[in-house]
Amino acid sequence: MQQPWVGPWLKILRGEPTVGSLMALCEDNYRHLLRMAPDLHALSGTYRSQLADHTDLYLEVLEQAPYTSLIHLTYYFQHAAGQRPDPDATLRVYHDARQVEVLDLRQQALPMDRLYDAPALINKWKANLFVSKWLAFCNYQGHYFSEDEAWPST
Numbered sequence: 001m002q003q004p005w006v007g008p009w010l011k012i013l014r015g016e017p018t019v020g021s022l023m024a025l026c027e028d029n030y031r032h033l034l035r036m037a038p039d040l041h042a043l044s045g046t047y048r049s050q051l052a053d054h055t056d057l058y059l060e061v062l063e064q065a066p067y068t069s070l071i072h073l074t075y076y077f078q079h080a081a082g083q084r085p086d087p088d089a090t091l092r093v094y095h096d097a098r099q100v101e102v103l104d105l106r107q108q109a110l111p112m113d114r115l116y117d118a119p120a121l122i123n124k125w126k127a128n129l130f131v132s133k134w135l136a137f138c139n140y141q142g143h144y145f146s147e148d149e150a151w152p153s154t
Contacts, residue, residue, distance in 0.1 A: 033135055
């Protein structure tokens with residue numbers, strides 16, 4: 001059975017990305033993110049979404065501006081050297097345009113080139129597609145961030 005976050009992108013995955021399809025993907029990323037953090041524009045600090053039998057998801061608001069937010073989204077895994085973030089994404093949220101842009105993405109599952117090396121469109125597409133799948137998966141699991149659940153609690 002196909003997972004609900006896979007379907008719409010199968011057609012696009014078979015072709016070359018376009019600027020229009022990248023913009024549509026950034027719009028989907030905004031919808032996915034706002035399902036998890038509907039009051040994102042009002043959040044500040046670090047938040048943790050905890051679900052039974054799932055890895056905790058962390059959201060850190062790095063910057064708030066009138067029309068944008070800069071956030072960090074990750075899981076932390078324990079390793080011999082300490083905690084490691086993976087995937088580890090820095091995202092710019094454009095509230096007025098209702099889009100999310102991947103500024104930086106580090107993860108072990110899918111090898112990726114630097115975001116702005118040529119050809120930039122393909123690399124940006126890959127990063128945003130990865131984040132789209134990840135955000136949809138987090139929504140499917142039920143992750144949620146709210147002002148009441150800042151971490152660590154004070």
